[in-house]
Structures are given as structure tokens and as C-alpha cells.
Amino acid sequence: MTISSSLNAGVAGLNANATRLATISDNIANSNTYGYKRASTEFESFVIGGNAGSGVYSAGGVRAFTSRLVEEQGALISTSNATDIAVSGRGMLPVTTEVSLENTTGDQPMMMTTTGSFHTDANGILKTDSGLVLLGWPADADGTVPTFPRDTMSGLEPVVINANQTAGDPTTQMNLGVNLPAEDATEPLPLSVEYFGNLGTSESLDMVFTPEAAPNTWTMTIRDSALSGQIIGEYTLEFDDSRGSGGTLSSVTPTVNSPASATYSSSTGVLALTVAGGSLDMTIGRIGDTNGLTQLSDSFAPTQINKDGSPVGNLTSVDIDDNGYITATYDTGFTRRIYQIPLVDVPNQNGLISLNNQTYQVSPSSGSFFLWDAGDGPTGSIAGYAREGSTTDVAGELTDLIQTQRAYSSNAKVIQTVDEMLQETTNIKR
Template sequence: MTISSSLNAGVAGLNANATRLATISDNIANSGTYGYKRANADFQSMVITQSQNAGLYSAGGVRTSTTRMIDERGALVGTSNALDIAVSGRGMLPVAPAVSISNGVQSGTMMMTTTGSFRPDSNGTLRTDSGLVLLGWPANADGTIPVLPRDTISGLKPVTINANQQAGDPTTALKLGVNLPATNTEAGAAGDTLPLSVEYFGNLGTSEALNISFTPTVPGSGSSNEWTMVIKDSAQGGATIGEYTLTFDDSRGAGGTLLSVATVSGGAYTPADGTLDMTVAGGPLLMTIGRLGDPNGLTQLSDSFAPTSITKNGSPVGNLTAVEVDEKGYINATYDTGFTRRLFQIPMVDVPNLNGLVALNNQTYQISPESGSFFLWDAGDGPTGAVVGYAREGSTTDVAAELTALIQTQRAYSSNAKVIQTVDEMLQETTNIKR
């Protein structure tokens, strides 16, 4: 009966607007929740009578579907915690509940979130107050990230930082800039050996020294412009690790620069970049003495012996002072010696349909058939955005828009209630016909 369909349509309208009211109340309640994605209720009409000119019409009513607008992004809010992390653009952070990773990250335990305030627990594992543990790829000892599969979570580990850890950075490269006195290679010079000690750091953070001596070749007449450089390693008991014959140019255009380097023993000299391939107790060490004709390396000028520029990498053992995350998702530790080390990389999780993800508590999401399979990107690559430290993502709720929708929903609900009241009065009139 047509009048009965009107009653059903009115009830459907009440239910639909009640659902919309629920989404509005949820959105307003979470207007201050970091990372909250607003819910949206969409109405679709239901058509029962499809034939034209039938003479009768039955109301089908309305049905509603709710969608979490996960692809919308809230404004970033600055904080004072270095490990408050948000994503600027597309992509999500991989996390897992603390209770589910006691035996490692298992398949199906990974969840996603767009922001989180992470702090180390008693074991140094980064987690939020709600128990979400941040996941990432651990770096190798040299700071590189190993090649791992991007379509599974098998390589992801809980990000753990020991606040009491110490670390040292061994010296692997050294640049030597020294001026040798030209007068020492002239006939009649004393021929004294000039010593130089250069500190470097071993694999265990110990301070070692390269003891370098420069001995001039004194000719019977004129100038030889030639020196013998001997390099000894204190970590090997003072053993000689290299001996070289240096000849300097005395021409007007390139006077004082290296003319040739002859290897007597030790690593070879590479003219292309002016380096010596040394081997110290801890392993290879690349020493730069300058290219041939280069005034920035070893020189022979005037009558003074002066180390003009000695630079090296590496540092002694230091204590952890700070941990920060950069835009590429690398978690870097800084030590009080000035040394920095890469500890983890946080990948960006992306799926074809973000709005198809299953919404869970604490602004987390999981894969569903509607979302499609996930892929782990490097931050800033592919469709993903950058990782932002010292920031949280704000709620996507627009309170003014929600209050406007609240007024509309209230009016629509009242109107549907009026339809039910009217149908009730008409049915009452129908029952009164018999009287």
C-alpha cells in the first residue's frame, strides 16, 4: 500500500539522519584529536516503482553509507618533542601494538597512522602513550640501509634507541696540507728530518697517531727539490706503512707544487685525485696529499715548515645526546663528540585506495580488500610525502561546517518525524471509515 511505503520512507529517513548525526557528533568530539580523519555520511535514494505512468508510486526511502575520509590531511602543528612525527603529504607511518610484537613483527600485525608522539620506553623502544610501537628498517653499522622487500613487513623492526649507548667513528679519510721549506733541499743545508704527528681514531674509538717524517735530499750543488716521506702507525708499534719520494716543481708557473710522487713502499699514489691508499691497524685509510700541480696539498715554498691544513673524519667515543628524524625518514643519533649515526629508516606505507582502509582505535588503519595491497616507499619517493619531526597532524574536522550540517540534520530529522506523524493521522482516518 502506498501510504505504508510513506511510513517506511519516513522511518528510513529518521535512521539515515540519525546516522549522519552520529558522524557529526564523532567529528565534533574529535576536533582536537591529533591525526583524526573525519567521518562522512552519504545518502542514496532507494527506488521501488520503476515503471512509468503506473498510476501508483511506492516510496523507497533512503539508505546511508559512512566513509572515513582518510585521504584528507590536517594542518601540521609544531611541538617541542623531536620524535613527534607527522607526514607532510601522502603516506603513513608503520606501527604495531606493543602487545603483538613480543615475539617480533608478525604478518598482519602492522597498522598505519599519519602522526604519533613517540617516546622511548624502559627498553628504549619508541612508542606512543596508547601503546603503538614505531616500526622501521635498522641501518647497518656504516649507516646504510640494507635492501629489503617492499611488499612485506618481514624487514621491519621496532625502533629501539638506547639512551645510554656510546659510539665512535673510525677515521677513514685524512687530508694533509703541509708546506716544506725549499731552503732545506739546497746544497749545504743541514738535511734535518722534519717530524709531524697526525691523530686519527681507531675502530674502537682509541686515539692513534700517524708519525710522518720528511727528510730532504741535499745535493752537492744547486737544489734537489726532493723529499723522502715516511709514514709510521702508532697502532702497529710504530711500523712503517708507507714511504714515498716527493719531487716538487721549481718552474715559474707551478713553483712549489708536487711534480711527481714515487712509491717506495706502502699504498699506491693516485694522481687523478692526489691520494695515498694507506692501511692502518684498523683497515684502509685514504690520505690526500694533493694532485700534481695542486697548491692545496703538499707544497715546498720559502724557508718555513708549516702544517697549513690537516682535516680528517672520525671521532672518539661519545655519549648519545639527541635523536631526531629527517625528511627522508632517517632516525639519526647525535653524540657529544659531534659524531652522528644513522640508526633506522622509517618507510612510508601507501595503498591504492586510502579511504578503503579499515579504521581502528587511536587513529590507526589496516589493510582491507577495498584498500588494495600496501607498498613501502622511501619518504619523498613515488607518491609519498616527507616525514616531519617536531610536528603533529591536526584533526581534519571543520567545526563550523559540522555545526552547519548539524542544523540541516536536525531539520531533516524533524521533517521525517512529521511525515510519520502525518501518515499516522491518515491511517487513523482510514480506521475511522468503518465507524
């Protein structure tokens, strides 16, 4: 019956506008919620077909569909916390729940979010106040991140940063610039240079430069204190006395006392030494190079000595760069990459399942996830010291609120009118 369909259409209109009112209320309530993605309600007509030309029309009404506009991005807001993280562009941060860390019978749930304020707990785990734990790929001791699978969570683990964490950086390279006296050198000349072992211990390379009877010729003996003074390299040094290259190396030859592995490369000017902890490359200069070992004037003086490595240091701060690398800085000036945070992407972000705390999970509508390096593929970059603001436009929501209120009132008026018409129909029978 046409009048009954009018009543049903009015009720459908009330339900649809009530749904829209619910999304508007949610959006306004979360206008200051970091990382909130606004919800949207769309209306679609519902048509009940009739016989063409019958002169009778049945109202079908309206249906409401809601969706979360996850692809919309809010403005980045700067903060003072290094582990406040936001995604600038496409992609999401991989997270999981705090309670799932104690789950030993299954995998941790894969969740994602676009922003979070992470802090370390008593165990050093980076998490939010709501219990979201940041996941990342751990780096090796040398700072390189191994290759992990991109379509599973198998390589991800909770990011742990211990405030009392210490680290040392062993010395692997050294540049040695020393001037040897060109005249009146009759006694051996000692020189000791500090280097750092694998455990952060301070060791030394004890060198002795001994003048030989041949003109412009010296013997360089290198001993390692960590090996109880064992010789790790001994070389005969010959210097050029010509006008064009006077004072520079003309040849470097290992002696019979030098280990077979302690070689010299004339193309790079590097001595390949083996100390107690492993290999150490010492650059003394190429043939004819004025920046390494020289024999000029009558003074013995180190002109340039520098090396990598550092003693054991305490963690002072961490930083997150645009590529998602978490770098730890120690009070000795040593820095080391400790984690990489990948970005999660799915084909249809608006198809993700929305959960509490601005988190999402994959669904059949969203498609499977893939883990990207930040900045690669379709993904954007990761910003530290930042949070993503809400995508709610309060002015626009208030406008929609007025329209929804008017539409709701109009549908209520339709129901009231139908009720009056039904009452008139009832009065006809009396």
C-alpha cells in the same frame, strides 16, 4: 499498501538521519584530535517499483552509507618534540601495536597512521602513549639503508633509540699540508697526526721527513702507532725548483721499505695507506699542487691538516628529515643515519579499515599496500616537529547538525501523520 509504505519510509528516514547525527557527533567530538579523519554520511533513495499508470505509489524510503574520508589532510601543527611526526602529502607511517611485539608465533599486524607523537620507552622503543610502535628500516653501520622488499613487512622493525647509545667514527681520509724548509735542513723533522680507530680509540700516524743529499729531495716515512710503529708507507719526495712551479711536488716514489699496497696516485695526490683498522687515504697533493706538501722558505710547519672520524661520543639528539631518515647526533659532532621511515600507500585510501587511535588497515576495497621512499612516487614528505590536525570543520558540522535535526523532526512528523490517518481508518469501522 501505500499508507504502510509511508510509515516505513518515515522510519527509514529516522534511521538514516540518526546515522548522520552519529557521524556529526563523532566529528565534533574529535575536532581537536590529532590526525582524525572526518566521517561522512551519504543518503541514497530506495525505490519500490509499481505498475505504471496504476495510480498507486509505494514509498521505498532512504538508505544511509557512511565512509571515512582518509584522503583529506589536516593542517600541520608545529611542536617542540623532534619525534612528533606528520606526513605532508599522500602516504602514511607504518606502525604496529605494542602488545604485538611480544608475539612470537606470527607476524606483527600492519597498521598505518598519518601522524603520531612518539617517545622512547624504557627499552628505547619509539611509541605513542596509546601504544603504537613506529616501524622503519634499519641502516647499516656506515649509514646506508639496504634494499628491502616493498610489498611486505619483512624488512620493517621497531625503531629503537637508546639514550645511552654511543658510537665512534673511524678515520678513513686525511688531508696533509706541510711545508718543508728549502734551506739549511740537515736533521730529520718529525710530525705526529692523530687518527681514530674502528673502536673509537685515538691512534697516531708518526711521520719523519728526512732530507737527502740530492737537492730538493726528502724521504717521508710513515709509521702506525696501532701497529707498534710498523712502517706503513715510505716515499721519496722530489720538489720542483723552477720559476713557475717552485716549491711544489715534482715526483713521489715509494721506496723499497714501503708496502706494495702503499701507492701514490699522481692524478688525485692520494697515498693509499693501510692502518691497523683498514685502509686510509692520505692526500698530500698532486704534482705541481700548492695545497699539499711544499718546500718553501726555511721553516718547517704544518699548513693544513684535517681528517674525518671522531672519538666515541654519547647520543645527544635525533632528527627526522623530509625523506624519512632518522639521524643520530653525538656530543663529538659525529652524525650517523640509523633508520629510514618509509611511507605506506594504497590505491584507495578511503577504502581502508578505520581502527582506534587514528590507525588504519588494508582491506579489499583499499587494495594492497606498497612501501615508498618519502617523496618518491605519489607520496609526500615526512615532517618532524609536527602533528597533523583534525580535518573536522566545526562550523560546517554545526550547519549539518541543524539540517539533520530538521530532517529528523520532519520524518517524525510523517510517522505522526500516518498514525493519525490509521486512527481515522480504525474509527470508520466503529
